[in-house]
Amino acid sequence: MSLPASTLRAVLRTPTNLRPLLLLQHRLGLQSSPRNPSSSTASYHSYDHPAPAPYPPAETAILSAALAHVPTTGFTRTALTTGLREAGYPEISLNLFPKGAFELVRYHLVTQRTQLNTRVQFPDHDSAAPISVGRKVRSLILARLRGNADAGVVGRWQEAVALMSLAENIPASLKELSLLADEMWFLAGDVSVDSSWYTKRASLAGVYAATELFQSTDQSTDFRDTEQFLDRRLEELRTVGGAVSGTIEWMGFQGGAMVNLLRSKGVRI
Amino acid sequence: MATSASHAVKRLRLTNAQNWVCRNCTRRTFTSSSILAQQPRPSNQPSGNNGDKTTHFGFETVAEGLKASRVGAVFSSVASNYDTMNDLMSLGIHRLWKDHFVRSLDPGVRHPATNPPQGQRILDIAGGTGDIAFRMLDHSTNINHDRQTSVLVSDINPDMLGEGKKRFAASPYHGTGRVDFLEANAENLDKVADSSIDLYTVAFGIRNFTHKDKALREAYRVLKPGGVFACLEFTPQLANPVLNALYKRWSFGAIPLIGQIVAADRDSYQYLVESIERFPSQYEFASMIRDAGFLIPGRTDADSENLEGGWEDLSMGIAAIHKGVKPL
Numbered sequence: 001m002s003l004p005a006s007t008l009r010a011v012l013r014t015p016t017n018l019r020p021l022l023l024l025q026h027r028l029g030l031q032s033s034p035r036n037p038s039s040s041t042a043s044y045h046s047y048d049h050p051a052p053a054p055y056p057p058a059e060t061a062i063l064s065a066a067l068a069h070v071p072t073t074g075f076t077r078t079a080l081t082t083g084l085r086e087a088g089y090p091e092i093s094l095n096l097f098p099k100g101a102f103e104l105v106r107y108h109l110v111t112q113r114t115q116l117n118t119r120v121q122f123p124d125h126d127s128a129a130p131i132s133v134g135r136k137v138r139s140l141i142l143a144r145l146r147g148n149a150d151a152g153v154v155g156r157w158q159e160a161v162a163l164m165s166l167a168e169n170i171p172a173s174l175k176e177l178s179l180l181a182d183e184m185w186f187l188a189g190d191v192s193v194d195s196s197w198y199t200k201r202a203s204l205a206g207v208y209a210a211t212e213l214f215q216s217t218d219q220s221t222d223f224r225d226t227e228q229f230l231d232r233r234l235e236e237l238r239t240v241g242g243a244v245s246g247t248i249e250w251m252g253f254q255g256g257a258m259v260n261l262l263r264s265k266g267v268r269i
Numbered sequence: 270m271a272t273s274a275s276h277a278v279k280r281l282r283l284t285n286a287q288n289w290v291c292r293n294c295t296r297r298t299f300t301s302s303s304i305l306a307q308q309p310r311p312s313n314q315p316s317g318n319n320g321d322k323t324t325h326f327g328f329e330t331v332a333e334g335l336k337a338s339r340v341g342a343v344f345s346s347v348a349s350n351y352d353t354m355n356d357l358m359s360l361g362i363h364r365l366w367k368d369h370f371v372r373s374l375d376p377g378v379r380h381p382a383t384n385p386p387q388g389q390r391i392l393d394i395a396g397g398t399g400d401i402a403f404r405m406l407d408h409s410t411n412i413n414h415d416r417q418t419s420v421l422v423s424d425i426n427p428d429m430l431g432e433g434k435k436r437f438a439a440s441p442y443h444g445t446g447r448v449d450f451l452e453a454n455a456e457n458l459d460k461v462a463d464s465s466i467d468l469y470t471v472a473f474g475i476r477n478f479t480h481k482d483k484a485l486r487e488a489y490r491v492l493k494p495g496g497v498f499a500c501l502e503f504t505p506q507l508a509n510p511v512l513n514a515l516y517k518r519w520s521f522g523a524i525p526l527i528g529q530i531v532a533a534d535r536d537s538y539q540y541l542v543e544s545i546e547r548f549p550s551q552y553e554f555a556s557m558i559r560d561a562g563f564l565i566p567g568r569t570d571a572d573s574e575n576l577e578g579g580w581e582d583l584s585m586g587i588a589a590i591h592k593g594v595k596p597l
């Protein structure tokens with residue numbers, strides 16, 4: 001009897017004496033309700049359930065076949081049509097992708113983002129030499145950029161940027177960028193719950209977008225120039241971030257001192 | 270809900286159309302009385318001899334067996350000045366919608382896989398006057414350089430088909446074998462073989478069908494795997510309430526009036542706006558297409574319950590384009 005991976009995981013997590021019940025349930029088909037929680041979109045992250053597939057199966061088959069042709073034909077309709085034909089669909093099925101070639105760009109972005117956690121594995125917190133969050137973010141960015149190189153789209157990335165900067169595609173592109181920044185901070189183990197949650201994501205998104213653009217014109221071996229470019233940007237971020245937080249702290253002290261001064265003069269504040 | 274709607278209709282109409290007879294205009298008296306004479310009033314015999322099931326005909330409830338003939342009567346009476354009326358009612362925007370519809374479908378084979386190249390077979394349901402068929406052929410010929418793609422124009426109404434035949438006879442496509450006509454009910458396309466059609470389109474027609482789900486299943490049957498179902502149709506509600514109020518003023522106030530003045534047929538155009546009101550919303554219709562077995566394009570996650578983005582709104586949502594792709 002074959003079980004899907006999610007069911008198998010649920011079975012293994014159940015106490016031994018209750019397992020036959022779960023298996024029975026599976027055999028009766030009770031688990032295949034259309035709205036089971038693992039298949040619907042959740043706004044929270046679950047450690048126990050695998051994330052739902054980003055695209056429906058038919059679209060995944062076509063887009064992954066088409067993405068293999070991007071290094072030769074670019075992010076174009078031609079690549080999509082070739083992918084369609086390889087997946088066995090006629091040309092009219094191009095209607096499955098109302099955004100055309102941009103859907104190919106987004107497919108690349110989404111799959112690379114969801115695969116990021118398999119590309120980079122950090123040792124657990126209680127290891128001897130814990131890695132700082134900054135180092136983790138740096139290696140995550142480099143891992144994501146290596147994803148572009150592995151997919152062979154670096155030489156074609158400027159086409160993708162052109163598509164992403166079209167007015168109708170800007171919201172979807174920015175959303176994908178923010179999701180990527182969020183994913184990176186999550187994987188780096190950041191748990192901040194103050195306003196730095198926003199500034200961290202915004203600055204990382206900016207750095208990442210700049211580095212990716214630099215990578216598209218990088219001619220050096222193993223993208224060494226990109227790596228140095230990234231290090232300079234992160235260094236700037238540290239400097240600017242330090243200056244900003246220093247300024248805010250200074251303004252806070254000055255404000256407090258002013259209030260105290262006024263109070264000492266008898267103003268009721 | 271139903272009572273308030275009927276109140277609104279009474280308020281927006283100049284008079285009650287059922288009793289309305291224009292003393293100055295004999296033409297209108299002929300057309301409308303001939304329609305009225307053919308059909309028993311549903312209020313007198315709501316079920317009649319045509320079975321007990323009822324459906325809606327505009328805001329009226331009629332027996333299912335009667336709807337097709339009453340829709341037929343409406344379109345027979347509007348066939349001759351159908352295109353003029355469309356221009357007046359939509360202020361010419363229906364042309365833009367149809368152009369966009371065809372352009373987004375992109376009919377015709379741009380990269381032929383076979384030699385000699387094989388064109389697509391398009392079935393245009395409710396395409397009587399050939400508006401969509403002309404655009405399909407123009408697009409595939411001029412944009413995709415595909416001279417093989419052919420259109421089968423199907424309509425339940427011989428008068429509308431007659432208009433289309435007349436127009437095609439005066440066009441360069443006459444005699445090329447790229448256009449065929451078929452008089453058929455979209456709920457029962459016996460003459461079209463299984464898995465024989467690449468593209469099934471229905472523009473401003475599906476709201477007149479008695480059983481929309483049956484028509485969708487029939488579309489699924491005739492389409493090839495990977496074939497596309499595409500539908501251009503009005504929507505019952507605009508998302509913006511202010512614009513919606515303005516739009517309803519226009520459709521219930523102006524359109525029957527224009528019909529009365531230009532086509533001398535108020536009842537038919539009253540039916541047109543009422544049938545728009547009774548059509549399912551975009552979400553409901555997208556669910557119906559999905560339930561018929563189609564893949565809904567444009568969805569960004571695998572969750573089958575989330576259909577947002579599965580259709581395209583036109584002109585702030587007055588009309589919408591729905592598509593479905595038959596899976597392999």
